[in-house]
Amino acid sequence: MRVLGIETSCDETAAAIVERDADGHGRILSNVVLSQIEEHAPYGGVVPEIAARAHVEVLDRLVSQALQEAHMTLDDVDAVAATAGPGLIGGLIVGLMTGKAIAMAGRKPFFAINHLEGHALTPRLTDRIDFPYLLLLVSGGHTQMVLVKGLGDYERLGTTVDDALGEAFDKTAKLLGLPYPGGPEVEKAALLGDRARFTLPRPMKGEERLDFSFSGLKTAVRQLATTLEPLSQTDVNDICAAFQAAVADTLDDRVSRSLMRFRQSFPDVFEPSLVVAGGVAANKELRARLQRLCSDDGFRFIAPPMELCTDNAAMIAWAGAERAGFAPADTFDIAPRSRWPL
Ligand code: KG4
Ligand code: ZN
Numbered sequence: 001m002r003v004l005g006i007e008t009s010c011d012e013t014a015a016a017i018v019e020r021d022a023d024g025h026g027r028i029l030s031n032v033v034l035s036q037i038e039e040h041a042p043y044g045g046v047v048p049e050i051a052a053r054a055h056v057e058v059l060d061r062l063v064s065q066a067l068q069e070a071h072m073t074l075d076d077v078d079a080v081a082a083t084a085g086p087g088l089i090g091g092l093i094v095g096l097m098t099g100k101a102i103a104m105a106g107r108k109p110f111f112a113i114n115h116l117e118g119h120a121l122t123p124r125l126t127d128r129i130d131f132p133y134l135l136l137l138v139s140g141g142h143t144q145m146v147l148v149k150g151l152g153d154y155e156r157l158g159t160t161v162d163d164a165l166g167e168a169f170d171k172t173a174k175l176l177g178l179p180y181p182g183g184p185e186v187e188k189a190a191l192l193g194d195r196a197r198f199t200l201p202r203p204m205k206g207e208e209r210l211d212f213s214f215s216g217l218k219t220a221v222r223q224l225a226t227t228l229e230p231l232s233q234t235d236v237n238d239i240c241a242a243f244q245a246a247v248a249d250t251l252d253d254r255v256s257r258s259l260m261r262f263r264q265s266f267p268d269v270f271e272p273s274l275v276v277a278g279g280v281a282a283n284k285e286l287r288a289r290l291q292r293l294c295s296d297d298g299f300r301f302i303a304p305p306m307e308l309c310t311d312n313a314a315m316i317a318w319a320g321a322e323r324a325g326f327a328p329a330d331t332f333d334i335a336p337r338s339r340w341p342l
Contacts (some may be wrong), residue, residue, distance in 0.1 A: 001324055002029070004077045004102065005317025008055040008095030009087025009115045010141060011046045014313035015059070015066035017077070018125065020321035026125040030069035031307070031314040032062050037181060038129065044180045045170065046140075052090025058319040059098055066313070072220050074106050081320025085337030089140070092336035109329030116342045118315035119232065120148050123275045123317040126304045132269065134262050134299075136255060137292070139278030139310070141180070141298035143212050145258045146342060147265065148275075151322055154342040157258055158210030165247065166185065166280045168214035172221050172243055173181035176236045187241045188285050193234075193241030198224060200246040205253045211254035212254060217246055248289045255290060259297045273300040279310045 001021075007014040016031040036054045040046045067073060082099025085092055096112065102292050103110035119137050131153075135146040140288020143160040163171065166183055178189065200294050203213040221243055228235050255274070262272055274294050281287060281303055294301035308314060 001078050002072070002076060003079045003081050003111075003317040004063070004322040004323065005102070005113075005312040005313040005315070005320060006059070006063065006080070006082040006095045006099045007062070007311055008059065008091040008092065009062065009083045009085070010311060011040055011051050012216060012311040013055045013058050013062055014311065015062040015315035016317045017066055017072060018068040018314050018317035018321055020318070020325065024130060024325065026318055028092050028125070028314045029116045030066045030071065031070070031312055032060050032065050033312050035308070041180050044160065044174050046088070048088045048090055051088055051177075052094060055091050055094040059094060063098070063102070064189065066285060069342075074102065077106065077108060077125045079109040079111060079320055079324050080106075081111040081113050083115045083118065083316050083317050084334060085114060085340035087115055087338065088101070089336060089338045092338065096334075096336045103238055104332060109324065110332065111323050112330045112334040113316045113319045114340055114342060115316070116144070116146075117154070118319045119277045120146055120154060120321050120342065121151075122272070122277060122304050122308050123302050124312070124322070126308055127302050129273055129275075129302065132266055133273040133275055134258055135275045135277065137278045137308075138165045138276070138280035140164060140170065143214070145254065147212055147262065151326055156331070157261060158254065158342055159211060160212040160214060162213055162215035163218060166215055166278065168247070171218050174242075175222050175225055177229065177241060178236070181279075183280060183283065184244060187285070189237045189240035190244040193237030195238075195241035195245040197238040198242040199201070200224070200242050202246055202249045202253070207248055210258055212250070214337070217243065228234065244283075244285055248286055251286060251339055252293055253288055256293055256297065259293070259299055271300055273302050275295070275302045275304070276308050277304060281309050282306055
C-alpha cells in the first residue's frame with residue numbers, strides 16, 4: 001500500500017509518499033516540505049491569507065516532486081490522504097481539494113486526515129511502537145497531552161487553556177525584540193543567560209487536571225521587560241533563561257502527572273512510551289528534562305527525527321495508510337474543519 005500525503009494546515013506546504021507493508025511496517029519513499037517562514041517573518045507570525053496563496057502556488061510542484069523522488073507516477077499510488085483540519089481554513093481548502101481531485105481523477109481511495117492524528121501516529125512509522133502510548137504535542141498551534149490507545153482511539157488528557165507553547169516562545173521573543181520564529185532564538189539567548197536572576201511563574205504547576213497555560217508567563221515577561229527598559233543584551237539573555245526554566249519546570253510537572261495517569265490506566269504495559277512531537281520538541285533543555293523524567297519513571301522516551309516532528313506530509317500519508325488497513329475510505333463530500341479536536 002503506497003499512499004500520497006498532502007499537508008497544508010499551517011505554514012508548511014508538504015507532499016510525501018509512504019509505503020505500509022503487510023506487517024504494518026512503514027517506509028518513507030519521499031517527503032518534501034516547503035516552509036513559508038520567510039514570507040511570514042516580517043509580520044512576526046503566520047498570516048493566513050499569505051499562507052493560503054503560497055500553498056496554491058507550490059502544491060502542484062511539490063506533489064510532482066514527491067512522486068519523482070519516489071520514482072513513481074500517480075498510477076503507482078494506492079490511496080491519497082490530505083489534512084482536513086485542524087488549521088487555517090484557506091490552507092486546508094487548498095490541500096484537501098487538491099487531494100480529492102487527484103484521488104477522484106485517478107479513482108483512488110481518499111482519506112481526510114486530522115493533522116493531530118498524523119502527529120499522534122508518527123512514532124509507529126519511525127519507531128514501530130505498539131499502542132497504547134502517551135503523546136506530548138508541543139508546536140506553534142498545539143499543546144496537548146494525548147493518550148493514544150489505538151487507531152482512532154485517542155483521549156486528550158490535557159490541553160492549553162490559552163496560548164500554545166510554541167506561541168508563548170514566539171510571543172516572548174517578539175516582546176524581547178528577537179526575530180520570528182522565536183523558539184530557537186529564545187533557546188540560543190537562554191544558553192548565555194543567568195536563569196537565577198529572575199523568577200517567573202510556573203502556571204498550572206501542582207494542579208490535578210492535566211491542562212497547560214502559558215499566557216500568564218508571557219504577561220510576566222512583558223511586565224519584567226517593561227520594568228527593565230531599555231533592555232541590554234544581558235537582560236534579554238537572563239529573561240530567556242528564566243522563561244525557559246519556567247517552561248521546563250511546568251512541563252516536568254504536567255508530564256510527570258500524565259505518566260502517573262498512564263500507569264493507572266494501563267498497569268500491565270511493561271515498558272510504556274512517551275512520545276514528544278511538534279516544533280518545540282527541538283528545544284534541547286526541554287528535551288533533556290523530559291528524557292530524565294522518563295528514565296526516572298521507567299518510560300521510554302521517543303522523539304521522532306526533527307523533520308518528522310514538525311509539520312510534514314509523511315505523517316499524513318502514514319495516517320492514511322494505517323486507516324486504509326482497517327477502515328473504509330472517506331467520501332468526497334468531507335469538508336475542511338479549522339477546529340477538529342482529536
Ligand atoms: O511544529 P511546528 O514546526 O509548526 C507548527 O506550529 O505547526 O512548530 C513551530 C513552533 C514555533 O512556535 C517555534 O518557535 C517553535 O516551534 N520552536 C521552538 C524551537 N524550535 C522551534 N521552541 C522552542 N525551542 C526551539 N528550539
Ligand atoms: Zn503540527
